[in-house]
Amino acid sequence: MIKNMIVLMALVLSAPISAETTTDAPAAPTSDAPAAPATAGEIASGVCAGCHAADGNSVIPMNPILAGQHAExxxxxxxxxKATESAPPKRNSPVMSSMVAALSPEDMKKLGEYYAKQKHTPSQVPANDEKLLTTGKILYHGGNIEHGVPACASCHGPTGSGIPPRYPALAGQHAEYTLTQLSLFNTGDRANDNDVMHKVLIRMSGAEKRAVATYISTMR
Known part of the structure; x- marks a missing residue:
């Protein structure tokens, strides 16, 4: 009987293990189809939101509000x-140049159209200096004839809505950002748009620049 049991055990141990325990699980199906291009909203959330907010309504005074700006x-x-293989960026900003390095022309087009459609929330930074606001209002709408400074409204419109594609909307933009850009135009460190801004700003005092930037932030 013991001999019979030994033979039976030998048969069991020598039997092939079932396919269920030896066959690897089938590999997950793979696809060679290219990934869908990122949407404008995905790019805005992944690349731009840290400085400008996903909807373009930056709450950081040094970073511009993009919502409602002209797409062009x-x-x-x-x-x-963006730098090219043959030329440096036309507008100097190491931070922005790194942000746009991986963007294609189509990505930029999508972003422009996306932000143009977003509801604009104007700057909420308080501007309580009435004398400064009055000076800024006069400069924006009437300029300074004595010093040859034209009215800002002649290019950017009486309501600050701008004239696309050349002249941006200004109404409600952060005063700190606007003042920085006016200073860069004045020194020539920003020269990617046209020489008009430089010619105007070299005739304006620092106080006048601050006044008009402050007034612009209150325009609605």
Whole structure:
């Protein structure tokens, strides 16, 4: 009987293990189809939101509000921030140049159109200096004839809505950002748009620049 049991055990141990325990699980199906291009919203959330907010309504005074800006203007600025194989960026900003380095022309077009459609929330930074606001209002709408400074409204419109594609909307933009750009135009460190801004700003005092930037932030 013991002999019979030994033979039976030998048969069991020598039997092939079932296919269920030896066959590897089938590999997950793979696809060679290219990934779908990122949407404008995905690019805005992944690349731009940290500085400008996903909807373009930056709450950081040094970073511009993009929501509601003309698409053509945004596309041009993004293009100018990007270096090419043969030329440096037309608009100098190491931070922005690194942000746009991987963007294609189509990505820039999508972003411009996306931000143009977003509802604009104007700057909420308080501007309580009435004398400064009055000076800024006079400069924006009437200029300074004595010093040869034209009214800002002649290019950017009486309500600050701009004239695309060349002249951006200004109404409600952060005063700190606007003042920085006016200073860069004045020194020639920003020269990607046209020489008009430089010629105007070299005739304006620092106080006048601050006044008009402050007034612009309150325009609605």
């Amino acid at each position: 203007y945004i596309i041009k600025q993004l293009t100018d921030f």
